[in-house]
Amino acid sequence: MSALSADARRGELVFHIGGCASCHTEPTAEDEEPKNGNNPPILSGGKRFRTPFGTFIAPNISPDKETGIGNWTAANFATALIKGISPDGQHYYPAFPYTSYARMTFQDVIDLKAYLDTLPAIVRANEQHELTFPFSIRRGLGLWKILHLGDEPIVELKNANPEVKRGQYLVEGPGHCGECHTPRNPIGGLDFSQWLAGAPNPDGDGSIPNITPHASGIADWEAVDIAEYLSSGFTPEYDVAGGSMAEVVDNIARISPGDRKAIAAYLQAIPAVANKTSE
Amino acid sequence: MRKIHVILGTLVASSMLITGLSTAAEVEDIIKARQSFMRVYAFNIGLVGDMAKGKTEYNAEIAANAAQNLLALSKMKNGPMWPKGSSKADSGLDGKTRALPEIWTTFPEVSERGTDLTKALEDFVGVAGKDLASLRKGMKSVGEGCKGCHKKFRAEKKQ
Numbered sequence: 001m002s003a004l005s006a007d008a009r010r011g012e013l014v015f016h017i018g019g020c021a022s023c024h025t026e027p028t029a030e031d032e033e034p035k036n037g038n039n040p041p042i043l044s045g046g047k048r049f050r051t052p053f054g055t056f057i058a059p060n061i062s063p064d065k066e067t068g069i070g071n072w073t074a075a076n077f078a079t080a081l082i083k084g085i086s087p088d089g090q091h092y093y094p095a096f097p098y099t100s101y102a103r104m105t106f107q108d109v110i111d112l113k114a115y116l117d118t119l120p121a122i123v124r125a126n127e128q129h130e131l132t133f134p135f136s137i138r139r140g141l142g143l144w145k146i147l148h149l150g151d152e153p154i155v156e157l158k159n160a161n162p163e164v165k166r167g168q169y170l171v172e173g174p175g176h177c178g179e180c181h182t183p184r185n186p187i188g189g190l191d192f193s194q195w196l197a198g199a200p201n202p203d204g205d206g207s208i209p210n211i212t213p214h215a216s217g218i219a220d221w222e223a224v225d226i227a228e229y230l231s232s233g234f235t236p237e238y239d240v241a242g243g244s245m246a247e248v249v250d251n252i253a254r255i256s257p258g259d260r261k262a263i264a265a266y267l268q269a270i271p272a273v274a275n276k277t278s279e
Numbered sequence: 280m281r282k283i284h285v286i287l288g289t290l291v292a293s294s295m296l297i298t299g300l301s302t303a304a305e306v307e308d309i310i311k312a313r314q315s316f317m318r319v320y321a322f323n324i325g326l327v328g329d330m331a332k333g334k335t336e337y338n339a340e341i342a343a344n345a346a347q348n349l350l351a352l353s354k355m356k357n358g359p360m361w362p363k364g365s366s367k368a369d370s371g372l373d374g375k376t377r378a379l380p381e382i383w384t385t386f387p388e389v390s391e392r393g394t395d396l397t398k399a400l401e402d403f404v405g406v407a408g409k410d411l412a413s414l415r416k417g418m419k420s421v422g423e424g425c426k427g428c429h430k431k432f433r434a435e436k437k438q
Contacts, residue, residue, distance in 0.1 A: 205367075206377075206435025224332040232422030234328050238321035240422060242429035249426065253419055 004107055006074070011115030014108045015041075016254040018101070018174045022247045023047060023058045026122070043068075044122035049095060051202065053188075054131030056095040064121040077113045078106060084145060091141035093129065094148070094188065100176035102151045108174060148189040154178065155195060155270050167266025170259060171196075175252075180208045180244070183276070197273040203244060214272035226264035227257070303372070306365050310376045313360040316352070323348045324421065327407055331415045343408030349421070350400040353393065367434060377434040385431075392427035399424035 015021070024043045045058040063070035069077065076087040084091060084098035092098060101109075134140060154172045157164060171177045182190045183199040197217065198210035210217035218226070225236045233241035233249040241249045252260065301309065326345040329335040366380040367373045382389055399420045406413040 201435045204434075206437050208435070224334070228328065228332050228418070232328075232331075232418040233426050234324060234418070234422055238325040238328055240425040240429050242426070242433045243435050246426040246430040249422070253422075 004110055006110040006114035008111065008114040008118050010108075011111035011113065013255050013259075014112040014174060015115050016251045017170055017259065018112070018176070019248055019251045020061070020112075022244070022251065023049075024061050026124075040119050042122060043116070043119060044124040045126065046124060051095065053093075053135040054129060056093060056129045056131075057127045059126045060122065060124050061116060062119060062122040062124075063117050064123050067123050067125045068121060069116070070121055072113075074110045074113055078109045081109050081112075082151075084141075084149065091138050091145065093131075093135075093138075093141065094144070097176040097179045099148055099190070100173060100179060102149055103153070103169065103173035105169075144187065144189070147187075154192055157266075157269055160269065161265075163262045163265045164269045166259065167262035167264070167269075170263055171266050175263070177211070181211050194273055194276060196267075196270065198275040201243075206243075210273070210275040211267055212270055212273045213268055214274055216275050217272065218267070219272065223261065223264040223268060226267055227260045230260045230263060231257070301362060301364070303370070306362070306370050307372060307375065309360060309362060309365055310370070310372060310378075313357070314376075316355075316357065316360065320349065320352055320425075323352070324425075327414055328418065330411065331418050337411040337414070339408045339410075342414055343404070346400065346404045346407035350397065350404050353397040353400050353424075377436070379432050379434055382432045389428065389432065395427050396424035 020043070021041045024041075024045050025047070026042045026044045027047045043060065043062040045060040047058045049056040049058070060068040062068040065071045072080075072087060079085050080087070080092065081098055081101045082104060083102070084094065084096065086092060129136075153168060155168070157168060160168065178190055178196060180202065181196045181199060182192070183194050183197070185191050196211050197214070199208045201207050213219045221229075221236055229235055229241065230249060230252045232253070233246060235241075240246070252263075323345040326335075327342050330337045330342060361378075361382065363383055364370060365372075365376065366378045366382065367376050368380045370376060403417045403421050406417045
């Protein structure tokens, strides 16, 4: 890893594909952020996420040395992102989507760290997550991770061209699209047989749509429709992205047009799967 | 004491009539009107969006007119289309509207987001009729303007 050199400008694109700001931005800063988002992200954490397991509180990932991750080495950061283990050896809860980030390249990981290091350092001490027993016992996560943590591709795509492969990397890795668009088993692991086929909405009402090329998914979307949606948020019918997906589009709009096309190519190449919950 | 309650009850009931609390059928009509209003947005965005995607040929005049229409829509005074009690939670019409109750509890944020949209569309009017590259670039900020409200104030669709 020491042979790699980090590039903060590339890291900024990794930051947007990963959607780091959506969870780690200070809750009040988000509303004040100008629409064009030219201000640097304030990654002090503090946003609360209510789940069936309890409430998770996003940590400070700004480069403050005491309360943020300013003291972390590139190796600390990579271990956190790819293995889900903190510098002091604790397992992270998978609300932090390291089960997807496990597929990221080291280059992307260190570029991301280099970018985070350029952002404002904010002093804000992290709180404990407010979880219910037995989820409050972190050691239980070790077993969970044996079952759910891997870096192999999720779908097998025969004869995939470089564009589809790039899309696969973005979607299955840093983009962590499956974390919401794929249903989970009773202990919270993704059900790969329903990969991207839609799931209940973790934030409450309604559901997260099927984005496979199935009739109940986005079979009738052309590649340009998907790419445009990921840029402006407009569907083929010119409805607009809402809810948490609107935030995802805010992020994905900032990556390169070529990467958005690659995501579209991948989404058209994956198996068409019927959504179980819709039947 | 009971009499006073009855009188008070009658007073409250009649004042509700006077202020014109809508019936379910009236609320449903209002919901239809605002959804139709959104369709007019979508129609005009579709004209420029299909050009941006290369599905239709770029036409400066049509693009400029669509942008003007969108700006005009965003300036309409549509308060009566959004009466209290017409969210998915309190209208009894869950399934017909996805409007979240936060629209009525986070004022003035809703109207600020509306102003943001108007600003974005004012910029869009300046670029849509210029050339295809400018129109394409402008689509992002139009989308941001729309998402401003849809992010927080509309529930996810049921699949």
